[in-house]
Amino acid sequence: MGTHLPSTEFDGTAVEDQREADAEAVMGQPPAQMVQLLGPDGTLGADPVYSRYADRLSPEDLRGLYADMASIRRFDVEATALQRQGQLALWVPLTGQEAAQIGSGRASQPQDYIFPTYREHGVALTRNVDLAELLRQFRGVSNGGWDPKETNFHLYTLVLAAQTLHAVGYAMGIQRDQKLSAGAAAGEPDAAVIAYFGDGASSEGDVHESMVFASSYNAPVVFFCQNNHWAISVPTNVQTRVPLSNRAKGYGFPGIRVDGNDVIAVHAVTEWALEHARQGKGPVLIEAFTYRVGAHTTADDPTKYRGSEEEDAWRAKDPLLRLEKYLRAEGLADDAFFAKVKADGDELAAYVRRTAHDLENPDIRTAFANVYAEAHPLVAEELAWFEEYTAGFDGGDAPTAPHGAAAKAGH
Known part of the structure; x- marks a missing residue:
């Protein structure tokens, strides 16, 4: 079925939770390994497996990854403001998880099909979904907002982990379609599926059932878990005694833990996993070790359950900052580039704001x-x-349906 792949040791910047490490020792598990290529200081390292995937990224690709992360962060700030001003009923922020989403999304190919949760705004960007369309569901004027057939990006799933079952079923379907059709003979590329979910959703029975079926039928699906450390107010160390990536061993397929704030490593690991799935070698579980800097949703107050020191420590590992350091150090981007990225982000925010105000x-x-x-x-x-x-x-x-000031006036 596959084995755990060799990977570089993480840089030891205290992102591992001590209780998780203690639990591993008690259960006789080896120390968790983490794939990391780009460190928080902007230095690019090497890996025996994944560096060759990272080497495929051109300077233009790297600048594109930065621009995507900056754009989706600016969009996230604007959407949060719109909710606070009564234009949206709710918003689910992603700040801090840009590398996990942009890196994995950009590693997919057009024929791949993606099943998101409700926070994958960055993945939506990489699949050419009009970001303003994301607001329709959170405004309450649509059950979705976009046509999945146009982008191979499914509608958001608000029920925890339900999309993992859908993803495996879809993967089993395309697996059978590809065997029966003449597409392979005609040179059409094989497809794979990505199922996104969080560390909290990993405790749902749907995830277990999905992985059982995926393994049993060797389905071409990549399970992408964004471990952002908090399932609303419940920390990961309450959810699991061992790294989430280790769970893949119980189902007989590879599990990889990657630094989710390293967009280059995320891209490389996801590209490898999708190739593995497309080649008929079965599923893969990726655990992107990242952090939710803000609230779970705009209805949440994270100051009630975590300290500012933790947030500050993770801000030092900011995915945008580390890639900016690398681009500047290597002479791949200058002030003019970063100024244009900022201007483009402001233009996107203005477009999103206009669209939100015009929604009927x-x-x-x-x-x-x-x-x-x-x-x-x-x-x-x-x-x-x-x-x-x-x-x-x-x-x-x-x-x-009332909203904003109109809703308040109606009470």
Whole structure:
């Protein structure tokens, strides 16, 4: 099935949780290894397996990775502000996880299909999803916001870990389609699937069931766990006694722990894993060891369960800062480049803001029409009551779903 691959030792900058290390020792596990190529100081190292993948990245590619990370961080800041101003019902920040998302997303190919959770805004960017479309679901005016068929990027899944089951089923489907079709003979590239989930979702039974089926059927799927250290207020060391990547051994396929703040290493590891899956060698589990700098959602207050010292320590490992150091040190980017990236980010933010303000709330009657495929007497009865109720308002028009200042005024 595969074995744990050799990897470089992590740089020892205290990102390992001591309780996790103690648990490994008690259970007789070897120290966790972490693939890292670009350190927090911006120095590029080497790895016997993954350096050859990193070497494929051109200077233009590296600048593109930085621009993507900067753009999605600026988008995240703008979306958070929009929620605070009442334009969105909720927002799920990603700041701190840019390298994990951009690195893995850019390693995928157009024919690959991606199943996200609800935080993969950076992956959405790499799949050419209009970022403004992400706001529709969080505004409550759409059940999705984009067409997955156009980008091979599935709709967000709010139910924890449900997408891992969908991903394995989809992977088994394309596995069978590729065997039956003449696509391979015609030179069409094989496809793989990526399933994103968090450290908290890893405790769900869906993940276990997904990995059992993926292993049993040798499905071409990459499980990508963003271990951001906090499942809302529950730390990872409460979720697991050993590194999450070690769980892959129990299912008989490779598990890799990578520095999730190192975009070069994430890209390399994901590229290797997708090639492994496409070649019919089965699934892979990647644990991207990263950190959620902000709140779980805008409804969360992280100061209630963690200290600022922890956040400050992780800010020193910022994925954008370390790549900027490398680009400057190697003469691959100058002040003009970084100024343009900032200007592009501000332009994106302005576009997103305009789009959010222009979103129209749908007629709430459509909610009744979307319950069943065909007319249903109970729904018709409820609609009749609703229309009688709204007839009491001026004009008799049904109110649309309130938000922001309008919602406050209606209370």
